[in-house]
Amino acid sequence: MKKDHIALTVIYQGIPKETLRVVSEKETSKEAWECIKMMYQGAKRVNDARVQTLREELDGLWMKSTESVDNFAMKVNSIVSMIRGLGDKMEDSYGVRKILKATLNKFLQIxxxxxxxxxxxxxxxxxxxxxxxxxxxxxxxNDDDININAEHVLLTKSQWRAKEQKDGGEGSSNNGGQGNKNQKFDNAKVRCYKCKDYGHYQWECEELKK
Incomplete structure (x- = not known):
């Protein structure tokens, strides 16, 4: 009986106050110990269920097309921290493989x-x-360089087309497009790129002005 009282005292000293309120009703150390086992087994089941839910959440996490790397990193690190905080020893390799699988196609090379x-x-x-x-x-x-180059190419093509139309358009193929300066050009042979009618250039088109 004396040893049982000592054991019961040790149990009381090693448990939180919330648990003590329930265990204090037990008369022997064995009853108190069995009660604690039942309480923490239930808590462990809840803990394991929470870990499983978080793992499923991590598995279902995918990087969105408009999402930054930092924002996606915050989400992954938050879930991993919660899992580890519940006592699960999640290896870094698990999170690494998940990240590589969930990133966007533009990161495929890296x-x-x-x-x-x-x-x-x-x-x-x-x-x-x-x-x-x-x-x-x-x-x-690289995207900035591509945009600059594309804009330059587009501008050059526009200027070239305008020059081609100004020099005679589709109707000025004589002399390799050079034409005769002294020869009067017939506008009836010119076809507008806008309305597809003959007799005027694209920059003279009423449809373009509208």
Whole structure:
């Protein structure tokens, strides 16, 4: 009886106040211990269910087309932190593989490089997001160059077409488009690019003015 009282005292000292209110009604250390086991087994089931729900949420997470790398990283890190906070030992390799699978197609080149040359077992989630950010910055620079070049090409083609129409359009094929300066050009042979009618150029078209 004395040892049982000592054991019961030790149990009381090692449990939270909320649990103590329930356990204090038990008369022996065995009853108190069985009660605690039942309470924490139920809590463990709830904990395991929560971990499973978070893992499913992580598996169903995909990067949106308008989403930044930093925003996606925040979502992944938040879920991983909650899972680990519940006592689940989630390996970094699990999160790394999920990230590589859930990123957008524009990151396909860097993802393939990481999968081929990187060690996914030792790589961290932060390292993967760091590489994605660096690749995104390079893409942004390339996109700017492409836009500038495309705008330049488009402008050049517009100027070339206007010059071609000014020099005689579809009706000025004589002498390789050079024409005779002393020869009066017949506008009836000119076809408008806008309304497809003959007799005027595109910049003279009433439809274009409207």
């Amino acid at each position: 993802v393939a490089s990481i999968e081929q040359f990187g060690d996914l077992e030792t790589m961290t989630v932060e390292e993967v997001f760091g590489r994605l950010r660096a690749y995104k910055e390079r893409l942004r620079g």
